[in-house]
Amino acid sequence: xxxxxxxxxxxxxxxxxxxxxxxxxxxxxxxxxxxxxxxxxxxxxxxxxxxxxxxxxxxxxxxxxxxxxxxxxxxxxxxxxxxxxxxxxxxxxxxxxxxxxxxxxxxxxxxxxxxxxxxxxxxxxxxxxxxxxxxxxxxxxxxxxxxxxxxxxxxxxxxxxxxxxxxxxxxxxxxxxxx
Amino acid sequence: xxxxxxxxxxxxxxxxxxxxxxxxxxxxxxxxxxxxxxxxxxxxxxxxxxxxxxxxxxxxxxxxxxxxxxxxxxxxxxxxxxxxxxxxxxxxxxxxxxxxxxxxxxxxxxxxxxxxxxxxxxxxxxxxxxxxxxxxxxxxxxxxxxxxxxxxxxxxxxxxxxxxxxxxxxxxxxxxxxxxxxxxxxxxxxxx
Numbered sequence: 001x002x003x004x005x006x007x008x009x010x011x012x013x014x015x016x017x018x019x020x021x022x023x024x025x026x027x028x029x030x031x032x033x034x035x036x037x038x039x040x041x042x043x044x045x046x047x048x049x050x051x052x053x054x055x056x057x058x059x060x061x062x063x064x065x066x067x068x069x070x071x072x073x074x075x076x077x078x079x080x081x082x083x084x085x086x087x088x089x090x091x092x093x094x095x096x097x098x099x100x101x102x103x104x105x106x107x108x109x110x111x112x113x114x115x116x117x118x119x120x121x122x123x124x125x126x127x128x129x130x131x132x133x134x135x136x137x138x139x140x141x142x143x144x145x146x147x148x149x150x151x152x153x154x155x156x157x158x159x160x161x162x163x164x165x166x167x168x169x170x171x172x173x174x175x176x177x178x179x
Numbered sequence: 180x181x182x183x184x185x186x187x188x189x190x191x192x193x194x195x196x197x198x199x200x201x202x203x204x205x206x207x208x209x210x211x212x213x214x215x216x217x218x219x220x221x222x223x224x225x226x227x228x229x230x231x232x233x234x235x236x237x238x239x240x241x242x243x244x245x246x247x248x249x250x251x252x253x254x255x256x257x258x259x260x261x262x263x264x265x266x267x268x269x270x271x272x273x274x275x276x277x278x279x280x281x282x283x284x285x286x287x288x289x290x291x292x293x294x295x296x297x298x299x300x301x302x303x304x305x306x307x308x309x310x311x312x313x314x315x316x317x318x319x320x321x322x323x324x325x326x327x328x329x330x331x332x333x334x335x336x337x338x339x340x341x342x343x344x345x346x347x348x349x350x351x352x353x354x355x356x357x358x359x360x361x362x363x364x365x366x367x368x369x370x371x
Contacts, residue, residue: 004201006196006199006201006202009201009202009203009205010202010270010271012206012209012210012270013202013205013206013266013267013269013270014270016209016213016263016266017262017263017264017265017266017267017269018263020259020262020263020266021259021260021263021267022263023256023259024257024259024260024263026245027248027252027253027256028253028257028260030245030248031248031252031256039246040242040245040246041242042239042242043224043238043239043242045228048225048227048228048238049224049228051220051221051224051238052220052221052224052225053221055217055218055220055221055224056217058213058214058217059214059217059221062210062211062213062214063214065210066210069201069203069206069207070203118189118192119189119192121189123189130294130297131297132297133297133298133300133304133311134294134297134298135301136281136290136294136295136298136347136351137298137347137350137351140281140288140351144283144285144286147286148285157285159189159190159193159287160285160286160287161190161193161194161197161286161287161288161289162283162286162287162289163197163288163289163290163291164281164288164289164290164291164294165291166291166293166297
């Protein structure tokens, strides 16, 4: 659950796509005689520098765009201040607490936890990988109990996003059977 | 401490973002490829100004190729048109992921359709007592269908299996809602 600007992603894809279609359309029109498009003049030295310079500028913009994807991860889940000072809990600690609680649920293969900053709040994202034919209701209820235990430890209710996932490990794990 | 309404609207946002792709990977691929092409174009321009030999095509021959397109140029243009249409389609389509939301009082919950299918299969296996390998389930956005191949000579009651699968769907209440379809194949298989 990153903070990537999604409308901006759509806009970027649409712009690049439309540019490609426009160039293809121009060449297509030049190859037929239905539409009369002007010749592109031979570029002189000034124009070549302008093209090279603006290409570099666009590349810089693209790199800036790419490195700003996937932001919003947080290491600290909770910070509390009282008379005696400052305390903080890392997301990893919460992940360990939840994983320990869920260790006995056989349908769960793996638990990972990450913290994200969304709208100024820290959200705990839990990804629970299950076996192939899992009792999903039981899995969700178990996670709910583990989160309730976490609420008690932290003495507050952190927003939680649970993602019940099927992963490669789930496909490889054998189904538990009772004969 | 946040108010309840605040958390609810935060959860709606989290679920909405989980059910749709961010398109970040598509953007990264498109921009990296575009940047490589632009870097090449810029290099060719600088080489042409300096009078050095071109790497692949000089700017003059690019302009010539566009002004009087050969078959090869038209083929390249067709390729660009296809890529352009794909990119615009990626930008315009909803980009839904194969996931459902499960309502929960404390958490925002999303579940991969594959896991949901596994849960429905499990219910069908329990009810029909057929080996797991002969039950398959497909979950799409609004419908699920369970296919069972019975053991030869045994009778399976489709309504009771539908009931069992429906009970699981009801207990999870996925959003968007799922219709349940159970199909028992006419032909059985010999063996346990």
